[in-house]
Amino acid sequence: MSKLTHAQWSSKMTFVLAAAGSAVGLGNIWKFPYMVGESGGAAFVLIYLLCIGLIGMPILVAEWLIGRRGQKNPINAMADLSRRGGHLPAWVLVGVSGVLGAFLILSFYSVIGGWSLSYTLSAVTGTFSGLDADAVGAIFGGLLGSPGLLLLWHSAFMVLVVWIVARGVTKGLEGAVRTMMPALVVLMLVLVGYGMTTGHFGEALAFMFSPNWSAVSGEVVLAAMGQAFFTLSLGMGIMMAYGSYLGEEVNLLGTARTVIILDTAIALLAGLAIFPIVFANGLDLDSGPGLIFVTLPLAFGNMTGGTILGLIFFLLLTFAALTSAISLLEPVVEFMEERTPLSRVAATLTSGVAVWALGIAALMSFNVWDVPVLLGLNVFDLLDTFTSKILLPLTGLGAILFAAWCLDRQGVAQELGLTGGTETLWVSVTRYVAPLGVIAVFVNSLMG
Ligand code: PFF
Numbered sequence: 001m002s003k004l005t006h007a008q009w010s011s012k013m014t015f016v017l018a019a020a021g022s023a024v025g026l027g028n029i030w031k032f033p034y035m036v037g038e039s040g041g042a043a044f045v046l047i048y049l050l051c052i053g054l055i056g057m058p059i060l061v062a063e064w065l066i067g068r069r070g071q072k073n074p075i076n077a078m079a080d081l082s083r084r085g086g087h088l089p090a091w092v093l094v095g096v097s098g099v100l101g102a103f104l105i106l107s108f109y110s111v112i113g114g115w116s117l118s119y120t121l122s123a124v125t126g127t128f129s130g131l132d133a134d135a136v137g138a139i140f141g142g143l144l145g146s147p148g149l150l151l152l153w154h155s156a157f158m159v160l161v162v163w164i165v166a167r168g169v170t171k172g173l174e175g176a177v178r179t180m181m182p183a184l185v186v187l188m189l190v191l192v193g194y195g196m197t198t199g200h201f202g203e204a205l206a207f208m209f210s211p212n213w214s215a216v217s218g219e220v221v222l223a224a225m226g227q228a229f230f231t232l233s234l235g236m237g238i239m240m241a242y243g244s245y246l247g248e249e250v251n252l253l254g255t256a257r258t259v260i261i262l263d264t265a266i267a268l269l270a271g272l273a274i275f276p277i278v279f280a281n282g283l284d285l286d287s288g289p290g291l292i293f294v295t296l297p298l299a300f301g302n303m304t305g306g307t308i309l310g311l312i313f314f315l316l317l318t319f320a321a322l323t324s325a326i327s328l329l330e331p332v333v334e335f336m337e338e339r340t341p342l343s344r345v346a347a348t349l350t351s352g353v354a355v356w357a358l359g360i361a362a363l364m365s366f367n368v369w370d371v372p373v374l375l376g377l378n379v380f381d382l383l384d385t386f387t388s389k390i391l392l393p394l395t396g397l398g399a400i401l402f403a404a405w406c407l408d409r410q411g412v413a414q415e416l417g418l419t420g421g422t423e424t425l426w427v428s429v430t431r432y433v434a435p436l437g438v439i440a441v442f443v444n445s446l447m448g
Pocket residue numbers: 022023024025026027028029102105230231232233236238324325327328
């Protein structure tokens with residue numbers, strides 16, 4: 001029976017939490033704060049908000065529209081909608097590349113989720129206590145150098161993801177985000193609260209918010225566009241899949257605004273949590289894995305209360321990674337569930353095992369298989385590059401073009417509650433501004 005009744009979010013609130021859970025991920029914590037600090041502070045924040053408004057939000061709403069109208073997995077939704085509207089069958093490729101992108105990304109995202117789990121355990125056992133920079137670096141190097149350890153943590157992370165997703169939209173996804181998202185916010189606030197006591201909070205505020213227009217270049221604007229796109233989990237079929245469980249009554253524009261506010265607020269708070277600690281300990285600023293897995297553990301290992309603060313931080317990171325990872329598996333599972341005779345549980349297990357297996361190739365890229373397999377890239381970098389530079393922008397572009405040019409204009413205006421000037425604004429942004437923005441990012445990243 002479950003095949004006939006399509007799942008539905010049980011409330012608007014849980015949908016918001018799930019979408020925000022997907023959006024808030026590693027990008028918010030290891031990338032955004034640093035980008036703000038390096039690229040012009042408040043000047044960058046303003047540009048970023050503009051990009052979110054003109055590119056991120058329209059594509060987010062476009063993906064939800066497609067999902068909600070299709071009421072199916074991204075591939076079937078695109079196929080049905082293009083057939084119903086008399087458009088080219090090739091539009092189905094937008095759904096295919098979304099589901100494929102989600103599948104590929106999860107394989108290496110899970111490896112990093114595994115690092116986060118492993119560091120949570122290390123924080124509990126006080127491993128970083130009193131270590132110097134070399135020792136902390138050696139721990140990270142040791143983890144990356146060991147295929148066995150990486151496999152253990154990647155597997156543990158995937159088990160959690162599969163366990164949550166197998167239980168379905170209501171029990172699994174909603175249950176997970178209902179507990180993890182509020183916990184994430186509380187943990188973040190505790191860390192920001194701690195940051196205020198370090199005596200270096202003002203420095204962090206200045207680093208992130210004093211406007212410096214001279215740091216803003218064309219590159220920076222393109223990076224802001226790219227981040228606006230990535231942070232909202234666009235172009236991966238995720239928001240289409242999440243939209244397919246949405247009821248008619250949900251106001252898409254209002255909900256998009258809420259999700260964007262949450263996502264941005266958490267990204268900014270992450271900076272106010274992290275930078276005071278970095279400055280207070282006189283450490284070098286870095287972004288990405290180096291910041292999270294070397295610089296911060298070094299700080300936690302050498303400050304009073306560092307064990308508990310480190311635990312809070314890595315728990316937060318794990319929650320952020322988990323709620324994003326479940327959103328990556330969902331489009332794949334929804335597709336398998338609807339297109340094969342498999343039950344929800346069997347569909348989740350099958351796709352989970354496939355993702356896990358590909359993840360093994362990805363994790364070996366850090367050690368025994370660190371060899372170029374294509375275009376000079378190892379498997380991990382290849383998966384990362386192919387998805388983030390090619391699949392994601394193309395899927396996002398396809399989704400916005402389809403929503404703007406192929407869906408019936410009046411129907412969409414009505415569905416979004418737009419009239420007169422706001423409708424014209426929506427049409428011009430979705431038809432021209434957002435697609436051109438994505439194309440600019442796409443072309444730039446291909447050349448870079
Ligand atoms: N939106 C997440 C972030 O900003 O970290 C990242 C992410 C989530 C990327 C889900 C990809 C993904 F499928």
